[in-house]
Each structure stands twice: as structure tokens, then as C-alpha cells.
Amino acid sequence: MKKKISLRVIRRISFYYEALLKLDLPEDEYVSSKKLEEITGVSCNQVRQDFFYLGISIGKQKKGYQVKKLFNELKRILSIDKGAKVIVIGAGRLGRALSEFKLFRVRNIHVVALFDIKKELVGRVLKVNGEKISIFHLNTLEKFLKENKNIKIALLAVPENAAQDALDILIRFGIKGIVNFAPIILKLPKSAKNIQLVNDCIGDSLYKIVYQIYHKR
Amino acid sequence: MKKKISLRVIRRISFYYEALLKLDLPEDEYVSSKKLEEITGVSCNQVRQDFFYLGISIGKQKKGYQVKKLFNELKRILSIDKGAKVIVIGAGRLGRALSEFKLFRVRNIHVVALFDIKKELVGRVLKVNGEKISIFHLNTLEKFLKENKNIKIALLAVPENAAQDALDILIRFGIKGIVNFAPIILKLPKSAKNIQLVNDCIGDSLYKIVYQIYHKR
């Protein structure tokens, strides 16, 4: 599939999916774009535009979209059934918070291991929803990834000064997708081909609020 | 000030500011938009466009922007000198991670207290950069805010099912700006006037990575 997708579209698709989950309607029920607007706050025009863009054309005039079918389409786009196993680099508070992030479960995304270099963290085991997740030493990462070829995604939650090094290591060991939560903009080395990197600047929204509070008219 | 500002502009302004911090140049040195492009990855055209939009016109042809002056402008826009005291609702891992988030310090943003309802959390004291931050019971929030009128901003890091209630409480007690980190889209009640709310969906970037990994060509 060649279609480029923006973070905004992914976000809205997520809203629709979560809205359906929340509604918990019978599978043969229908929801209209208008109904989705009510729940998600996304305008019905935008909803239909998104569906059109993504090739979802299962609507019935006067009724809307059958819950079951829509679920399937959204699941397909979000790869919910395939899910994903991810690792977290950095087992500080942020890394651990991400590991237990509830919404990841709904998306079938599982944190399977954390890595750190701090003695006092390595060896600890987190319990998340009954599953045990171990914190390993970073120098065992290469071995770990060789034994777990299906892991392609890493979340980076290390301190700012360790982030670029960690990124290089991840790429070297074959990770294909990285979300950087460290407060620094990382860039992919030119040599990195087919690697996906997103910088997630956690504080941004707060800075906007601060701006608005101080600059409000 | 009436000028609307987008999250993207705020983000880039933050980049510029952090880039200057990192460069740590003498105050009378100059940086050009080209130089800022190198460090931040934002194109020099965008840099100048942003400065133009925000009324920063301190550049000298052939030289660029004097570090000291640019610092002052960026500080002014980001209200760095004023800073902000904020509270965190929810003292789980996410709430605690936010409380110790390093980058907030650079922005002169201080978490001064956390609130929760869990017995085992209430009364605990976090140590962040030498400062002590207490976890109080949520039912002491009203009193706390009455005694600390300067606190206008709250970060919401409670579980999904508690988020809407917590938002209502915050508004009732006079909070003016809220960043919601709970995995749910909150909406302001119609009665809420002059309240700023931003939903910060922490997982989004990961979902995009997952999409790209599975749909890459």
C-alpha cells in the first residue's frame, strides 16, 4: 500500500475504533457518520472523508455503517489483529508508565521487555495486567532481538543525553520503527533505510496551555 | 494578544529555544536561520516565517539574530520568566513521570503537588531535583487551590473512567488550563468559559509507527 497517512488520520481512526468499543452495540446495528460525530467530536463530513480516503465504502444510505463491518475495516487499517510486540528502552518512570499504558492493550500492542543500564533496575520484574515484564540490561539487547525476530518496534524513554546513542544501537540491531519520547529531536542517520522514526514531545501540549493562559485576551 | 497560535508553532518555537540553550553561544554571537535549520531540522524559510508571524524582527542582514536578543524574544513568547506552577491529578506512574519530567525545568514549569485518592499513594513525597513534592488526597484539592491562587494549570493523569469527573472538579475549583493525558477525549462542558483544554494522546505516535510497519511498500 502506497497511500501516505498522517498522524491526524491515524488519530481519528483510533477515535472511531474506540468509540465503537465504547458503544458496544450489537454487531448488526448501524452507526451513522452523524452518530460518530456525536461521540468523537469529529465532524460527520470528516468521518466520511476519512472513510473515502481509506477506501471504506460499506455504508448504507439512510442507515449508516454496520458495526461489525466497520469494526473489521478499522481493525484492518489499525492492524489490530496482528498486534505488535514492542520493547521499551529506558526503565525509568516514563518507560514503566508506557509499559503499563492501558490503551495499548486495546490495540493488541504488548510491551514484552524493558532495557536499561542501571544496576538497581536490571532484573526487576513489572507486573502488568497479570503479565510479567522483565527489565534487562541493555547489553543483552542484541541477543534478545536475535532470539525475537518478530520485534520490530521500540519505544525510547531514556534521558536526553542517551537518546541518540540508543537510537543508533536500535537501528544497528534491526529495529524498524522507533517512537522517541526523550525530550530531544532525533534524526535518522542518512544510512538508515526503511526505518520509521517519530518524535513524541510529551510536554508540547502543556507549553501551548501556558502560552494561552498568559496570552489570552 | 489576539493572535492564535497552533501547537505546531509552539513546538517549533520550543525547538529554537532549546537549540539556543544547547548551542550555549556567547550572548553577542549571531545565529542565522540557516544555522537554526541545521540544528532543529526546521527549514530556514519556516524559521523566518515563524519569526515574522510572531513579530520577531531583530535580524541583521548577513549576520542573523543576536543570541541575546533572540533568547529574550523566545522567552517572552514562551513566558519562560514567568514560568508556571502546575498540579498533577493522578499519582500513578504517568503522573509521577510527568512530575519529574526534566524538560519542564528548562521552561520554568514546576509541579508543586500531586493529588490522588489511593490510600497507599496519599502522603508519599516525591523528590524531584532536590525539591519535595507531596501527594495529597483529592478531597483536599479545593482547600489547596484556595490557598494557592496562582495555580491555574493542571495535568490530568488519572484512569480513563475517572477523567471526566476530575475535569469537572478542576473547572469547579477554578483551574483555567488542563492537559488531559488520560486515554480519552475530554470535552469542555458548554458552561466552561475561558478554560483551555488540550487532549494529549500519548499513544498516537506508536499507532502511526505500527501502521507504517505493516503498510510499508
Next chain:
DNA sequence: TAGATTGTTAATCGATTAACAATC
């Protein structure tokens, strides 16, 4: 039938990129 809702196109809006005269 009349009303509601889709799929799709067109119009608008906003954000980014490009261009360039001014000038140090």
C-alpha cells in the same frame, strides 16, 4: 413518497515552501 444518509467532488481554509527585493 419524503427524509436521511452515503460517496464523492468542489470550495475553503490554513500551513509550508519558494522567491526575491532590500541591504549590510
Next chain:
DNA sequence: TAGATTGTTAATCGATTAACAATC
């Protein structure tokens, strides 16, 4: 002077909103 860099305008690009024919 020639080259570099600004401030600003214009062109382009992308995303959202509006409109509406089709039709159940």
C-alpha cells in the same frame, strides 16, 4: 563590490469543510 541573509510576499501544498447527486 559581491555574497549572504533578512523580512515579506506570492505560490504551492495539504487538510478540512461544504455541497449535493444518488438512493435506500
